[in-house]
Ligand SMILES: Nc1ncnc2c1ncn2[C@@H]1O[C@H](COP(=O)(O)OP(=O)(O)OP(=O)(O)O)[C@@H](O)[C@H]1O
């Protein structure tokens with residue numbers, strides 16, 4: 001047994017540093033986002049020049065246009081500059097898809113500064129108050145990024161945003177300690193909300209455009225230099241990948257193809273990435289459903305999704321819920337987890353639908369009685385099944 005592992009580990013690889021292609025890696029240099037970085041610097045200048053003021057910004061742009069990378073890159077730099085000026089500025093980045101409720105978002109912030117505060121037992125209002133006290137007591141300023149803000153707005157409306165913006169407003173001339181960066185794919189959600197919260201947020205909007213093929217080429221080649229040994233990938237292959245991803249203008253998709261192509265080359269013991277590896281990588285990856293969306297799902301949701309993909313692998317457009325439930329129970333046994341009851345099963349389904357992974361509709365004629373039909377609008381069932389199996393591997 002140990003030989004298998006040893007052999008595997010001693011096999012040559014074309015990766016010099018695979019982590020440079022991981023989902024969470026934020027590059028120090030973001031080509032084609034220099035102007036946006038300058039814009040952010042100008043907006044937040046006042047925090048450094050007159051601490052006690054706050055700012056709000058919205059960053060929008062399609063999938064993979066660099067919204068998250070831009071905010072994180074800016075955050076890490078501004079914190080260093082602030083500390084040189086002896087301003088106690090912190091950058092906190094929270095993903096609202098992952099943190100499912102206002103309560104958990106606030107808890108995360110409070111825990112950053114005071115890990116000994118119990119995770120349960122406080123209401124949202126109490127947590128806001130605790131946060132305010134900590135910031136005042138320790139003379140802390142924060143820039144809080146609410147990434148994938150659409151999820152929070154759709155789930156709970158604008159209450160949390162409202163409270164955060166108002167937090168320091170009650171006292172006259174109060175020191176403002178909280179600035180906000182909201183990230184979302186589109187501004188469409190704002191149209192239904194015309195409150196003062198939204199209009200104050202909309203004063204600064206940074207809109208990121210999709211990347212062109214040429215831009216993706218630069219991004220890919222910079223990253224390839226960090227991730228692969230010299231000579232394992234040529235410009236021609238980089239161009240080929242950039243062209244594939246340029247349809248969406250999505251840097252994540254481009255980088256995922258690069259990573260996957262590298263893995264395929266390794267698995268075939270090749271010393272460089274070949275066009276055929278890229279074509280294979282492309283067919284294995286789906287641009288719409290993101291790897292981190294699937295990765296961040298709780299185990300129960302993953303197992304349900306595995307069941308749904310299995311129910312749909314056989315050239316079927318729809319699965320009934322009873323079918324999905326039956327296969328879900330079997331999958332639960334496979335992974336040794338307790339299948340959840342009816343109500344929770346429906347909650348999971350509704351969560352997966354909110355995240356845009358599955359779609360549901362009520363059956364028309366043809367099936368006895370009314371039932372809910374589940375489908376996968378964006379991703380082939382076989383790819384989804386494979387992704388989920390990989391993710392569940394370690395469970
Ligand atoms: N200008 C750039 N230079 C280098 N890498 C980039 C650039 N823009 C994006 N990336 C990389 O591409 C990937 C996707 O970027 P990011 O996660 O910031 O996209 P996003 O706009 O937040 O997408 P989503 O809406 O799906 O959350 C990340 O790995 C990021 O590091």
Ligand SMILES: [Mg+2]
Pocket residue numbers: 067068069147
């Ligand atoms: Mg993002």
